[in-house]
Amino acid sequence: MLKQTEGSRAVAEAVAMCRPQVICAYPITPQTHIVEALSAMVKTGDLEAEFLNVESEFAAMSVAIGASAAGARAYTATASQGLLFMSEAVYNAAGLGLPIVMTVANRAIGAPINIWNDHSDSMSQRDAGWLQLFAETNQEALDLHIQAFRIAEELSIPVMVCMDGFLLTHASERVDIPDPGQVDAFLPRYDPRQVLDPDDPVSIGAMVGPEAFTEVRYLAYERMRQSLGVIEAAAAGFAEQFGRDSGGLVRPYRTEDAEIIVVALGSVLGTVKDTVDELRAGGRKIGVLGITTFRPFPADAVREALGGARHVVVLERALAPGSGGIVTSDVRTALVGRSTHISTVIAGLGGRAVTRKSLCALLQAEDLQPLTFLDLDTGLVDRELARMRTARRSGPSPENMLRDLGITASGIG
């Protein structure tokens, strides 16, 4: 059923249709609307589940771990600092092979504290052993959650569905909400690989020493590789069941004959596609490759999709200080052995708008540096750098620069 609704609401409805048995919630912007909606459904009885208001994100993931190990379908959502606070448990859930599904409403990480969108949070957990799926639209966010439970439970690996905070979670868009029957048909009952059962007891979470730890890790790596196929199969099965393309590994757009291909994740893809159309109209041979599955990284699919591109521009919503682009390094690995020119563009940090205007300008430029910060106010940073050179105690940079701008925090999204 088509519906004009907020992204969070749409995701909440999709999650509800997956019939999670245990939901744990701890508030953090911009994820809150999702669990608020789920809480209401549990209260009204529309959703039969245990809803726990826990005391921290660390507890939220821990409750999910216990619930999943006991054989229940478990769900939680978080963002930003919350994801970092639960990090230890995030790794643990993957290590124990518990198919938990978690929404990450992508948001920047402080300091300085910043509630707006970028990908620093989920990127920080990219090696936690979770699958990471990035949604381009609210429709895809909704669809990915349904696929996530199926993939997670088939593989016994937890899945993180990443959707851009505010840009998607708070945006009202048209979405096609499936009917519960379809979801039930697509998503089988949870049949755990291991479960805490007094009638068939096991010890889960043993200490493993050097004699077997490498093997344990190898098996995790192997399962991740296998998961690529499972993800594609899930997407195919989804298309069959719902008549809609969603999920999968990567999404090429006008890449066939493209000389320049932009690689990006999440909601920015829409803006990039508009940009591509505009530049194509101007005769520039450009395309865009959306990466839906970031973990495991679909190297083969990426290499294939980037086919004959002369120049690959990786548009990143996060930064690895002291290194540069996080996605870029994976792309580079995927293209190893090719002469493709690869450049990184850091854009949209902490909620900075990524506009078609800026993108057009950027992608028309022939001499693109290896690393570019989109719409960087160079004057502002130069002044601050100068201050720092002259006075040791030059004060906190964020405040200094805001003073320069003559505004207080906020401003246009």
Added chain:
Amino acid sequence: MFQVRFHGRGGQGVVTAAELLASAAFSEGRHAQAFPSFGSERMGAPVMSFCRIDDKPIRTHEPVTEPDALIIQDATLLHQADLFAGLGREGYMLINSARGFGELGLGDFVTDFHRDRLLVVPASSLALTHLGRPLPGAALLGGFAALTWAVSLDAVLAAISEKFAGPVAEGNARAARAAFAFVRDEREALTDA
């Protein structure tokens, strides 16, 4: 694609208004997108929201920087910096006020635009009359329908009845109708002139 920017103060329903407009467009089978200016603002602070309407899927997620229309929910914001930023010569603007542009100090400003695309409507007092509370959102949308025809009044009413229920829905609907009539008459007056 038709892009609208709403200006108001926290608590005045600026976001709701944008969402109502989006679902109005949706009810006419069109694609729409509404989203707030994500801030940490609280009650009373100046805030914005956006709405896009198109016949094909809307892919971009950047904020509206070159609006086709502005809806000003609170006239006290008028002299704020860049309130009108990006509004083109062909643009529309609807201000919630009982006073004329002259009194609002916009006498000169409006002369650069199509005169019949810039109007004021006493949305708050209409809301007060019909809804009992000075929430101008629905009324402004009624007026907006009459001003731009970007969406029909019926679509606005449909959105209102989907969003609200009972007396609130009715009150908002009456306010919207009243505002629609008010703006329609104003435009006719201007075009006749």
Added chain:
Amino acid sequence: MRKPFAITLDVGSSRANHTGAWRTERPVYVHNLPPCNNACPAGENIQQWLYDAEEGPARYEAAWRQIMEDNPFPAIMGRVCYRPCETACNRAQLDSAVGINSVERFLGDEALRQGWKVPVDAAPTGRRVLVVGAGPSGLSAAYHLTRLGHQVTIKDAGAEPGGMMRYGIPKYRLPRGILDAEVHRILEMGVTLELSTTVTDIQAELKNGFDAAFVAVGAHIGRRAYIPAGDSARIMDAVTMLHGMEEGSVPMLGRRVAVYGGGNTAMDAARTARRLGASEAVVVYRRTRERMPAHDSEVEEALEEGIQMRWLSTVAHADEGKLLIEKMKLDETGFPQPTGEFTELEADCLVLALGQNADLSVLEGVPGVTFSDNVVEVGPDLMTGYPGIFAGGDMVPAERTVTVAIGHGKKAARHIDAWLRGGAYAAPAKHELAGFGGLTTWYYADAPATVRPRLEAARRVTTFDEVTGGLDESTALFEARRCMSCGNCFGCDNCYGVCPDNAIIKLADGEYEVDYDYCKGCGLCATECPCGAIDMQPEPT
């Protein structure tokens, strides 16, 4: 379930890890010798029969039979024994000694009530043994010899069996009904008893069909000391007096009686005098109370009955109606020395209780038999210098108590049996003594001893009723359960429970085994064993 490798494990798999390898010391269950058993002159296995008794009525008979293994007189013991077991009892160091004696009495009386008998299981050996003297020692020997399959004949000069138990111990301490019943039970086993029969030629007896003889005629000749006395002074000796009581010839003592001596016989004489109507009974003794040979309980009861004591006093001269008493003082060696101070003591009669001598005539002239200061010399096997003639009881060097005599009887029986079979009896090696230090007494609840009911003094002095009553069943059981079972497991399950490695296997109640595959040797079981029945021993290297 397709379990994830390494992260998920099958339960209980650690049993493959034998932690016994960590051990440097191993716990071992032991049986140590309880102090009560160690102290018992009759060699009773007290801890064992208390263990049986504490289980209640169902096991009383078993407890009694355990006593009967060593001592045929539980009911008598429960009245006249001076309880060296209770003196030794470890519990005395915790609150107060277990009332072993009263439990024994309860079991003894219960046996008489129920008419329990002792079967003779051994096949008849066809050997005949003569026992001279039907006192505790002789009867005990006869009992054990009979159980060993020998044919026993007892000859006694007296009119009734029992020896000192009858002629030395007053009724108020040992009712005759009890004595008769326990003696009768022995005779019933097929022992021949010939009373009023004095053995004159023991060698002849051995020639005429007896293969061995046990002589235990006791010591019943009152020792006389020279006391300057006027013609009309009334002086008699305690043994004769008590003996007379038994034969119904009540001696004329008068209103004021003085008893000279400090032993148990002196107490018996004084207390008997009170019962015979003496308004004043005074014990005159050369030393102090601490040095009195009489047992405390006896002295206590005497004092309760109004007996007066004159310490550090000797009788210098006896006259009609009065005695001349000289004060004494102890020298540094503790020996009493005259002071030359004299006082008078009014007394109608002086009873001498200065100890007894044995009548050794039966052995006089027997080749090889030797004597020294009025007792027969015997070897560790109680055999005299004449092969086949054994002796015991008061006529051999030892403490002169009923219990010791009974012990001699058992000991003699074993040696005689071995001798008859042409061998020698070797007593089994004793276990290590179970000291108080080896106990973990926290586990024993505070439980003060129950005191046996006593006839209140006023009534006592006028009658010969038994002074000390018995315990009823519940209190006897209470006493039995106060036993700490020193050095011997009583099945509390502590070791089984406290082992952090589940390395104690419980086979049945009170039966355990250490699982050395897993025991790490921490020693917790040994420390927490209440009764010290587990030792930690170094691992064999």
Added chain:
Amino acid sequence: MPYQRIKFYQTGSFAVGNRLLADEQRSVQSGAQRSNALTCGHRACQGCGEALGARYALDAVLRATNGKMIAVNATGCLEVFSTPFPETSWQIAWLHSLFGNAPAVASGVAAALKAMGRTDIRVVGQGGDGGTVDIGFACLSGMFERNDDVLYICYDNQAYMNTGVQRSGATPPAARTATTQAVGREPGNRFGQGKSAPLIAMAHEIPYVATATVADLRDLEYKATRAMDFHGARYLHILVPCPLGWGSAPADTVKVARLATESGLFPVFEAETGEVVSSTPIRHRVPVTEYLRIQARYAHLFRPEERTEVIEKIQAAADRNIRRFGLMPDVTERAEVLASATAESPGKQ
């Protein structure tokens, strides 16, 4: 299995069983067929109090739940010595996740069971004092506040033993640990305010809070069993001496615990919805020095010279406990106890 006070006519010990007792009156641990939730072959130190306490507590719960139990374990000695790959000593459904999240994981298991309609299965969370009163404290408090149907058991050995005896929030004043060395002007742990997890648990007014030690194993069993009579959040705090960390003889593990209670330093009590409903009276009171002297972690209080002012402060703490929890019933009370005890008729009943 109603917990019974020691009888006054008994022979020997009621600590575990006693052949004079009827089977139903005996301890779970006295049965030859006991379940051994924690079986042998584990790698705990010689004389480990935690291994002993854990087996008792979980076996009691197993019996109370007819074997329908799931246990969640925090990281720590217990977890490490019981489940080193490829072996586990557990014979129950058992899960280890992290150091600081056992209460939350247990809540998750309970929530799952509720959601799946398996409320016949009960959940136990367990951990050491570090995992409970320090790093896991927020999760514990959250579990209490939500009143989740979990029994949480803290095995308190008063320091981080797994990592080599470092100070924890439960380390008693003056005790020596690897991070509160017996050196300097104030050797050993500082005299802080202390952290009483049981009292904090009581402040949550959860249905049941109790303390126990491995010195009174019948009582420990009773408390674990009693806890299962309640639903909602329950807390059991068990003192488990650690020979390694306390510097006591492995064979003295139970004795040390006993002295802790007999001195009044570790009060044994029960509380329901925040109110103390019973406390175990001290049988033979001892001065705290008897408890302190046999532990090397307190050696600096006696050598080179006795630090009387510190010992007095510790004694004062013990005296406070005795007053606060009524550990020394007055004479009349004692008389009643004695009377009622002796009134009981002897023999198996």
